[in-house]
Amino acid sequence: MLKALKKMFGKSEAEPLAPDSSAPVSITGSRNDGEQPDRTAPVAQPKVTPPEQAKPVEAAPAPVAPKPRRERAPKPVVIPWKLEDFAVEPQEGKTRFHDFKLAPELMHAIQDLGFPYCTPIQAQVLGFTLAGKDAIGRAQTGTGKTAAFLISIITQLLQTPPPKERYMGEPRALIIAPTRELVVQIAKDAADLTKYTGLNVMTFVGGMDFDKQLKHLEARHCDILVATPGRLLDFNQRGDVHLDMVEVMVLDEADRMLDMGFIPQVRQIIRQTPPKDERQTLLFSATFTEDVMNLAKQWTTDPSIVEIEALNVASENVEQHIYAVAGADKYKLLYNLINDNGWERVMVFANRKDEVRRIEERLVRDGVNAAQLSGDVPQHKRIKTLEGFREGKIRVLVATDVAGRGIHIDGISHVINFTLPEVPDDYVHRIGRTGRAGAAGVSISFAGEDDSYQLPSIETLLGRKISCETPPTHLLRPVERKRPQAETQ
Template sequence: MSDKPLTDTQFSTLDLHPALLAGLEKAGFTRCTPIQAMTLPVALAGRDVAGQAQTGTGKTLAFLVAAIHRLLSRPALAERNPEDPRALILAPTRELAIQIHKDAMKFASDLGLKFALIYGGVDYDKQRAQLQSGADIIIATPGRLIDYVKQHKVVSLHACEMCILDEADRMFDLGFIKDLRFLLRRMPARTERQTLLFSATLSHRVLELAYEHMNEPEKLVVEAETITAARVRQKLYYPADEEKLPLLLGLLSRSEGARTMVFVNTKAFVERVARALEKAGYRVGVLSGDVPQKKRETLLKRFQQGQLEILVATDVAARGLHIDGVSHVYNYDLPFDAEDYVHRIGRTARLGAEGDAISFACERYAMSLPDIEAYIEQKIPSEPVTQELLTALPRPERVAPAEGEDESIGEIFKEAREQRAVDDAKRGGGRKRRRGGREGAGNAQRETQPQGERKPRPARPATNENPASTAEGQSAPRKRRRRRRKSGEGMAEVAAPATTAPAGLTRGKPTQPAQPEAKPSLLTRWVRGIKSLFSSGT
């Protein structure tokens, strides 16, 4: 089906379930990629796998084939209820979970297995109903799934005989490790289930997770020569901060018609860069945490269909998205993490094609460059920023989109803010809303009185235990705390009396009672005794 790096191993030689093999052939999958050829013989035998492979190497198909073959070939556990899942696939991001589900539907939609896609940002009740009706395979992000697991009547993992962890290193980066352990502890023991783990890097922390929750996993590593990044032409510029946007526009105008992704480090710059590109006449989509999930899916679909020329994104879109035909990737901001750099440029040069990755090492993010070059074990070729490149070439006139098809960046973010406000209102308002409400009420009360006119506070009676000060601008003293003092008869509780200042005088500190003479210390008494002995001897 693809010109992805393939081996001589064919799926037909792997003794797969006949229905699964027919689905693969119908979808055009005949030969294995290196990670598939390494993983499937081990996984199909029922053994655990810890695999290292970059995105774009075919690992998604590898673990999907292994999971589906197991469910079609083996009976479910005896203690399983009809609605309980038999396999669980966990992904760190919504986009990756959606992509895994889409890949599964290419060849497994007619195999009689029920799939459930569970992730945040969409209708909670609809997903709960989907789980309650039963699913053989759940594809989920950890956070949303835990919500349903804690509601024991929604889903139970006690009969889950297969667990797959995709992008395990990213799970750590996003802080999901506690969630992973929570879910793994609610599955059958590691000797009674099969676990497959895949990661871009098998770091110490990933291997620690593997050995803690897996049953003697076999470590499989795809050599660096076979990863997608080897076919990416990398280029580096050193612009000043104010030159980044003109340089981006200049370079884009010299690759007219290319499907392009632009990566930035913050959500604020997604909107800023997207607005500038839209103003320059480009059809632009955005992917960031500020954009609602449904809108992100719509924009991503339009980009895949070629209706949008450029997609501006944060690292939320850097992993797991299978977008065909992306020829150019721009790192408008160099990422802080070297692994994120590899995953960003991995959006191009997919399916065996070539691509261009262009990075801007500006004053703010150039500090990441040494770590990136050390990680990829090569120096990125650099080119000078010339005045010619800072000048965008004239663009040909584009056909105006049909009414209702083109949505401006301003409208997208306006809708996102309105949706966030609605969600906050449903949850009873966020922390800022509650604090703002109290402050707003106080401001409203203050605005009812003219500035400079204040009602005098009523004077407290002189017999009050803690009277207000009569001196202007001086606050009343705090109430004295009761404390224990040593007295001649032992420990007695003494309270400082609250005295009342004479009328017309400013109240000072309350008068303190006379302190009893302190009892001399043991050392003092000992020295005095020695002195008395010497004096009596003389």
Template sequence: MVSGFETLNLHPQLKKAIDALGFKQMTPIQQKVLTYTLAGHDAIGRAQTGTGKTAAFLVSIINDLLNNPIQEQRYRGEPRALILAPTRELALQIESDAKELTKFTDLKLLTLVGGVDFDKQKKPLNANFLDILVATPGRLIDFIEQKEIWLDQIEFLVIDEADRLLDMGFIPSVKRIVRYSPRKEERQTLMFSATFSYDVLNLARQWLFEPVTVEIEPEQKTNNDVEQRVYVVEKKDKYRLLQDILRDEPIDKVMIFANRRDQVRRLYDHLKKDGYRVGMLSGEIAQDKRLKMLEQFKQGKNNIMIATDV
């Protein structure tokens, strides 16, 4: 069965970007979703991270915007497509993928996330028209309230990782954002979630218009090569146990998750004091420092990363 991107009637500039990235075969979620979304249908997809869902909705958006350029007068601060993501990291990853897929086009892209100076993010809005906006809900609300962003011209709405938006308490903000956009019959809406809970499906009924449903069976969550252990230990002995593991196990890089920011900070201070090469990620850290710590971890300058589990 032929399942390559060449089977899709994509805009030449988008096809050029896909070829440059070396994409040949579509993933299952791309193959199933693009059949409908390129024809203008709303869709709700059950797919986990790493399945290619980001490329699926970006290809849909970019192809539509390129094939339907705006002829009439435009205004700054009015995006044509909006992609909502639950976290800064996911939003920045979507931005990175979108830049690759739009590099042979004139489409303008902007990402709005917390932890970055408001005025710095506002600058591009004054310089250019905006085609694709990627945002976390809280920061987007800030820009809407300051009358820097208007959503009444949205043609495409993507809600990514809807289950995480629910878990993190962002749905009231998302509801406000959806209310600012055109009616569901007047826009194309895509929603993706790792799970189809009752709440996720209820939101889909409210926000999507006659959607198709696409489900990709999750891969085996636990790799057979991964060894899992559980240590039952009193709170006062946790740090000593962690030190023993770090000393005795042949570990190259370590991710340590904690529930709260103060726990992350306390553990970071302990390990730093004891001479470990350690970084940390939590909501209290500015975005530029978070990115720097991630880069240091990737390069091996730090081999331990402590993070909040959200």
């Protein structure tokens, strides 16, 4: 019967059935003639219409196509890196990072950041801290002190393996800083330097989601913890963070912590860490007051002292001006300076939070894209504001000294002191926001009847006199009222 059917359709036993014209085309665009069937498409059966007198032949069930294999994503190609790839020629009077015994993973990150030579404080501090000694450093922001203590911490953690038994909430290194902005900046620098090491960096700051920070802590081991004193105590007193395994502790801006009243909280924190002869302690301050040195004696063991003069921060890259102006004319002068010159990235400092708020509101009302940074602004908005300013979406950032500490943003062309600071050191911190990374910058201070008495102490700190100027008449003209632009953040 089978032979009869084949003869009826004109096919020989040796000849396979030709595919039907309606057979599916494979994914390559050709039919599956004489090839293995496409396993990703159903196999079609040839259509056969038997004559009426023939006995119907039951078609075989179509085979079920197997599920396609789930292919794994290819692993990223890791380009091997060698220390020889980071070639830095020795230069007289400069210290290279190659001159210290640093791990290749750390050197790779330093190369990515573009830092071939150490700053003065890095060269001096690392000479002591890499040998395991405690250190006290006097340096302003912008001198590279953050990288100095981070490189020391990372080297310590890489050289010493972590304990076998360890809770998630037991950091090996602790960095305490007075402001949220400074904590975020330190953590960012730490992440950049640890990206090839496998070390974990975490931050605890007030004003941010407590539960979110707790989830991060519970998800992985914490190697380097950067925190403000208050939020760290919250976690510590709840039993979520244990400080008994801290190998290295850093207190940054100790003078500011004194001014802000954080020392009682810091004392509570330090009591939870190992004794001072069982941990390495690094303390940094912009000034070496008697109070700061007393704290250093209590918390360090035979520390090495490194001092970098403030004059290095108030560099010649910053052109300084002081305008003698009545308090009632300060806002007009500010607006006209920014508007007439078309400045795009300006920081304005004032002494009080209410002053900051009023200046920012008036600028926005008059069509200038401005934002404020003070202790009254919620933390999530402060971070968003800083990112907007860094990306150039915000033209003018108005801030208090506390909020301004730790801001490291390149490209700030001008710093304006709407009111002169009450503490001379703050003047140096303020103008240090411009003229960074070797670029030129300009600072302009408004000296009015209420704050001009601060000038002599500022000049004493700088070691030179700054002559007062009378602003040009056209910069004191009334501000034309405009409809405010939508604030972009």
